[in-house]
Amino acid sequence: MLSLQNKIPESHGISMTGRIVEQYQDMIFRTALTMVRNYADAEDIMQEVFLKYFRSAPAFLNEEHRKAWLLRVTINESRNLLKSFWKSHRIDLDPAGLMQKNSGTNHHSDVLEAVLKLPEKYRIAIYLYYYEEYSVKEIAGLTGRSEASVAQHLVRGRNRLRKILEKEEFL
Amino acid sequence: MNLRKEIRKAYSSVHAPEDTAEKIRQKLYQKESTHDDSESESDSLPEIRRTGLGRHAGLIAAAAVTGLVIGISVQSMLSRRTEEVFQPAAKVPAEVTENITESESESESDLNNSEISGNTVSDGEILSEQEIDYHE
Numbered sequence: 001m002l003s004l005q006n007k008i009p010e011s012h013g014i015s016m017t018g019r020i021v022e023q024y025q026d027m028i029f030r031t032a033l034t035m036v037r038n039y040a041d042a043e044d045i046m047q048e049v050f051l052k053y054f055r056s057a058p059a060f061l062n063e064e065h066r067k068a069w070l071l072r073v074t075i076n077e078s079r080n081l082l083k084s085f086w087k088s089h090r091i092d093l094d095p096a097g098l099m100q101k102n103s104g105t106n107h108h109s110d111v112l113e114a115v116l117k118l119p120e121k122y123r124i125a126i127y128l129y130y131y132e133e134y135s136v137k138e139i140a141g142l143t144g145r146s147e148a149s150v151a152q153h154l155v156r157g158r159n160r161l162r163k164i165l166e167k168e169e170f171l
Numbered sequence: 172m173n174l175r176k177e178i179r180k181a182y183s184s185v186h187a188p189e190d191t192a193e194k195i196r197q198k199l200y201q202k203e204s205t206h207d208d209s210e211s212e213s214d215s216l217p218e219i220r221r222t223g224l225g226r227h228a229g230l231i232a233a234a235a236v237t238g239l240v241i242g243i244s245v246q247s248m249l250s251r252r253t254e255e256v257f258q259p260a261a262k263v264p265a266e267v268t269e270n271i272t273e274s275e276s277e278s279e280s281d282l283n284n285s286e287i288s289g290n291t292v293s294d295g296e297i298l299s300e301q302e303i304d305y306h307e
Contacts, residue, residue: 017199021192029187043188050195111181130178158174 021050024067027132028074034127035078037116045077052077071132071142075124082120114164122157125150 028049032042052073060066115123124143128134136154140147188194 017196018192021195025187025191026185029191030182030185033185043191046187046191047195047198050191051198054195054199109181109184111177112185115178115181126178127182130175131182161174 017054020053020066024070025050027067028070030131031071031074031124031127032078034116034123035075035120036081041081045074045081048077049073068138068142071128075143110168111165114161114168117164118157118160121145121149121153122160125153126157126161129154 025046028046029042032045032049033039036042036045049070053070058069060069115126118126121143125139128139128142129136134142136147136150139145140150143150145153
């Protein structure tokens with residue numbers, strides 16, 4: 001992986017660029033992909049989030065605070081894209097775009113596709129809960145929803161996911 | 172099967188494109204270079220320092236022109252209206268004007284009669300009373 005740390009001068013206030021990108025690019029990309037279900041859009045969102053980060057250069061209390069900020073901005077950017085005229089009037093040939101891009105095994109890509117088939121509120125809750133290991137309270141803070149809603153989304157999303165996977169005989 | 176484990180495995184196989192850092196670096200450099208270009212352009216241009224009055228000169232001029240235009244239009248409207256009010260005779264029939272003149276002459280004669288009877292007080296008398304009060 002290309003390190004930016006030595007390539008961008010410190011005078012620009014982005015000496016930690018390389019470390020930040022390397023540390024958070026996968027998390028931001030996965031979050032964006034979970035939201036928008038498209039590799040190209042997820043990549044665009046990831047770049048936009050990093051550019052926002054480096055332009056605004058916010059001060060954080062700790063690493064968890066930084067991570068939460070990046071996740072929140074990613075979710076907001078993804079929602080903006082989903083609400084945009086272009087996205088709402090576009091028909092993806094391959095909605096998830098996973099078949100060519102995913103380098104994982106078939107089983108894992110199928111599980112991922114099953115997650116991505118869920119409604120947006122369910123899949124983001126499931127991703128943040130099961131993969132990023134956030135609590136319901138933290139997910140509520142990140143997504144701007146109430147804790148009760150998040151808990152409900154988790155239960156319903158989990159049930160739907162089980163049904164999809166059982167139907168396709170993955171479980 | 173453990174759902175958490177399956178989801179974690181599925182997401183672990185998803186990675187950001189390898190050239191992400193390079194793309195972000197390029198975009199940041201683009202931003203920086205455009206910023207630098209704009210700075211150099213501003214340096215090459217002759218320096219124009221404007222005072223507070225100079226900065227607002229355009230606004231003041233626009234306000235003055237607007238005021239002038241409004242004033243002229245109001246004045247023209249008023250003059251047109253005055254002409255319409257005080258020159259209605261051309262549109263009124265001759266019989267009506269004759270009646271009006273007759274009634275006016277009658278009212279004038281009534282007024283003269285009342286003055287003769289001594290009911291009204293002339294301006295000269297009032298002034299003289301005021302003068303008396305002042306001297307007292």
